[in-house]
Amino acid sequence: MIKKYTLKELSESYAFVAPLIIFVLVFILFPVIGTFLTSMFRDVAFLTKEFIGLDNYKKLLVDSRFWQSFQFTILFTAVSVPLELGLGLLFALLLNEFLPFRGLLRVCVLIPWAIPAAIAARIWELIYNFHYGLANFVVQSFGFSREPINWLGTSGTAFFSLVVSDAWKTIPFVAIILLAGLSAIPDEIYRQAQVDGSNFWQRFFRITLPLLRPVLVVALLFRTIDALRIFDLIYVLTKGGPGGSTTSLSFYGYKYFLVSDFGYGSAVSVTLFAIAFGLSIAYLRLGKFKEEIL
Amino acid sequence: MGERRLKSILIILGSIFMIAFCLMPFLYMLIISISKNPDFLASLGNFQFASDNYHGILTIKSLHFLDYLRNSIVVSAVSAFITVLIAGLAAYAITRLTLLGKVFILLFVLAISMFPQISIVSYLYRFMGRLNWINTYQGLIFPYIAWILPLSLWILVSYFSQIPRDLDRAGLVDGCSKWQILRKIIFPVAAPGLFSTALLAFIFAFNEFMFAVMLTIDYHSRTVPVGIALFQGLHGEIPWGTIMAASTIATVPIVICTILFQRHIIQGITRGAVKG
Known part of the structure; x- marks a missing residue:
């Protein structure tokens, strides 16, 4: 086969791909490599740059604030991703029904997706306002709590508030791609199952979930990676507080860049990168593995 | 019951x-x-x-809201246009031409799109500093293009692979060059796909936050999300009415676009994510 390719033909084809490759190399891959290298230097503004090997990483190991943000990031991902997948699946199932105004409903679900995360965060900041926000109005008028709740002011409620706002922003994405997966399942299968006398739950667990698995893995992958690198919401809603309890790894690294400690900030970034990369490979393996046994 | x-x-x-x-x-x-x-x-x-609130946000010059809005629109539109062009060229080569390492390019680009932004932004900050591009349009546009390319490429590869090959064969018979085939046959046939990709690219650029927060300094290049995130009152009290008016002006056009082109957007999202 290879003999059929002429050099001219190949170089012509690569010319079409070249702009893409150049952009991705210069503005993504080189920066990542640069960050990796920087993480092995003491690289602070106004000090001479000095190679220190893995010292930044050794410092990370005993940095309790780093571990706090590590723990927050993992916990946030572990709580919000399953919640978003669950609700996203529920919304997708609803949208897949023959409802009146189906198109309109789909648009409603898309709206949070279209709003920039930083602006959405500002809206939620007002919703969580202690004195006159919507959240306290609802909680108090339904009698869940007599006193207003300081949503963003205590670490437990701040965590909860972040999970809810993140879910609002990202469920549309999950719902839309799961809906695509659902509508690809032929109705015949369900009709046959109904004739065979199976109930809703049996159909859900024996047909819907298994056939949806590839799409679910994709949604899981995208959502996990996104949740791990959460930044915008935290920047606006909590600034990592109270007491550093909602500082994500992205935000922790950013704080070091802000004070021009590039070496240490890069070490934090590389750690996050490694976690995200490891998880995505694990998921892809998982997906492939499942394809093989199907 | x-x-x-x-x-x-x-x-x-x-x-x-x-x-x-x-x-x-x-x-x-x-x-x-x-x-x-x-x-x-x-x-x-x-x-x-x-x-x-609307009157204030639109007339008080020192709030710079209209500057932010203009910056956002220019940066996002230029980024989206160039991204679709570059991704279109590459998608054509990947789906149509003899190219070694097609799968490698696709997977490489997919892996790239999973990098956390924080692992890029500090290097970009200093790189842009050396070019004197901090606080400029091009300082945002170039990273945005690179950042949105992976998604655009995946969507367009999915669209292009559905265009029947007989169409380009007819072009070849007529003696068109590859560039002509792309411009006169593929791009017009794939126009809906190009459009929905551009729309998604625009929304992604418009919503981007971390690059914008690091690479801009003031109203010369600061985008709307950053401007709204950093809005503070002059006297301590947060001017919520003004912030919500600004948020409304910034988001309602996007929401209307989403409603008008929901089919395109949904197709874009699902092709970008689900297509294997």
Whole structure:
């Protein structure tokens, strides 16, 4: 086969791909490599740059604030991703029904997706306002709590508030791609199952979930990676507080860049990168593995 | 009461929850933006209509809201246009031409799109500093193009691979060059795909936050999300009405676009994610 390719033909084809490759190399891959290298230097503004090997990483190991943000990031991902997948699946199932105004409903679900995360965060900041926000109005008028709740002011409620706002922003994405997966399942299968006398739950667990698995893995992958690198919401809603309890790894690294400690900030970034990369490979393996046994 | 009846009740309840959950914050933003006091909920529904917030955000020069809006629109539109062009060229080569390492390019680009932004931004900051591009349009546009390319490429590869090959063969017979085939046959046939990719690219660029927060300094290049995130009152009290009016002006056009082109957007999202 290879003999059929002429050099001219190949170089012509690569010319079409070249702009893409150049952009991705210069503005993504080189920066990542640069960050990796920087993480092995003491690289602070106004000090001479000095190679220190893995010292930044050794410092990370005993940095309790780093571990706090590590723990927050993992916990946030572990709580919000399953919640978003669950609700996203529920919304997708609803949208897949023959409802009146189906198109309109789909648009409603898309709206949070279209709003920039930083602006959405500002809206939620007002919703969580202690004195006159919507959240306290609802909680108090339904009698869940007599006193207003300081949503963003205590670490437990701040965590909860972040999970809810993140879910609002990202469920549309999950719902839309799961809906695509659902509508690809032929109705015949369900009709046959109904004739065979199976109930809703049996159909859900024996047909819907298994056939949806590839799409679910994709949604899981995208959502996990996104949740791990959460930044915008935290920047606006909590600034990592109270007491550093909602500082994500992205935000922790950013704080070091802000004070021009590039070496240490890069070490934090590389750690996050490694976690995200490891998880995505694990998921892809998982997906492939499942394809093989199907 | 049969299973069917129960099911329809559950569906109605679920749909009401779904709509309320998705729309409530958006409507809250709209209401606060046209209310005289943002605290009317606390004073037991003492709502008073006022257009001051909009008037303020559009006329007070020192807030620079219109500058932010212009920056966002220019940066996002240019980024989206160039991204689709570059991704279109590459998608054509990947789906049509003899190219070694097609799968490698696709997977490489997919892996790249999973990098956390924080692992890129510090290097970009200093790189742009050396080029004197901090606080400029090009300082945002170039990283944005690279950042949105992976998604655009995946969507376009999925579109292009569905265009029948007979079309380009006909072009070859007529003696067109590859560039002509792409420009005169593939691009026009794939116009809906190019459009939805551009729309998604625009929205992604418009929504981007971390690059914008690091690579811009003031109203010369600062984008709307950063501008709104950093809005503070002059006297300590946060001007919620003004912020919500600004948020409304910034988001309503995007929401309307989303409503008008929902089919395109949904196709874009699903092709970018699901296509294997």
